[in-house]
Amino acid sequence: MRFSMATRPGFGRDHNPLRRRSDRIQAYSGLAAVVLVIVVLPVALFAGWRTWQHFSVISDQELATRQLVTATVAAGDPQTRIARNHLATVTWTYPDQVAHSGHLAVPGSTLPGDLVPVWVDEAGEMTTAPMTRLNVWLDAIGIGVGLMLAALAVGGLGYQGTRSVLNRHRARELDEEWRRLNGFSMNA
Template identity: 35%
Template structure:
């Protein structure tokens, strides 16, 4: 019996289904490793692109001092679940002597005649602040984590489906083999055999 158990896969108790399960678990482990590598690579690419975009936007955005010329009001936030934003009409000059008057977000409690800092684009119109490092990092982490989770979930689903198929085939094979062995093992007669039949 010793010579039959030498070598990889020579165990007589190890079935094809067992080998398939081992391969599927190894494939899932490899998928997880590839997911980590892909998530890191995509996150790094998103960081590089986001940082470059933020620098480009920052070159064309400026802060100017604006003076409010109206009372503070409230405007709904950008998202349905976001809080209202306090706004006021303000005026400023950019570039040089070109006047601008717009309704802009202001700190709560701003009064008529107060000065506030406002971001403007190259034409002097009100604009959003350039993305900060935290925004770029958060986006990069989101991209990387999303890619990692997507690959792991897809790989896990495929492996789970394959293992269910293997388990179903293995159960059918066991039932078939047991139907042939059980009468001999238990001493029960199979249908169609008499007491003296062998």
């Protein structure tokens, strides 16, 4: 079965007097949007995979160098109450049996002498919690999905913008043609 140019609206160089140049431009604009999304798909997959690789290495390093220790709340500062938390001075010993201290946001009900978990680095200094595998996966998926959404947005907005400009152009041409048919001149 052969397909004629008439079955593919907007594409080809047929001699249909009803198919305008603007129709072809709109069709090619839609095709360009689809091609953009198709081209970006492997790029998004690759970027997500590389993000996963990169953050997996960081996560492994952080998990190997950070420890969760138990710290004792030495004193709380109710003046620093933030929502339901407040800053408290906490103390802990790790790994060289040297006492360390720092400030940590603890629940408002925490009293001096209570035990709280604290992440520390190899030197025993307070640090952030290590990146988890869930964080690694969420970042990788976020990069890939974000790139795809950006491609969809660019393609869709490009197509809609082109279509809008062409519709205004077609409306202007139609008005001009009606005026000519009714004996009015646009330049008079």
